[in-house]
Amino acid sequence: MLKTISITISGKVQGVFYRQTAKEKARELGLSGEVRNLEDGNVLIIATGTDEQLNNLVEWSKKGPPRAVVTGVKIRELPLHTFERFAVVR
Secondary structure (H helix, E strand, O other): OEEEEEEEEEEEOOOOOHHHHHHHHHHHOOOOOEEEEEOOOOEEEEEEEOHHHHHHHHHHOOOOOOOEEEEEEEEEEEOOOOOOOEEEEE
C-alpha cells in the first residue's frame, strides 16, 4: 500500500548536494515526490511509496550525502499524493 510522508532535515544540509543526492536515492528506491530547500536552512522531502521504500529513504536522510551534517529528521504522514516522478524543486 502506498503512502506519502514529509521528511524535514535540519543541520548543514544546503550547499552540500543534499537535494541532488536525495533525488538520486529516491529514484533508486522507486519513489516519487520532490525535494526542496526551505528558507530556514532545512531541506524538505515529500515522497510517496511503500513503507519499505520510505523507511529506506528516512534512514538515508539521517546521514545524507558525504558533506552534509544532519542534526535532525522530522517525519510526518501526509494524505496520499501521487507524483509523476521524483524531482528537485528550485
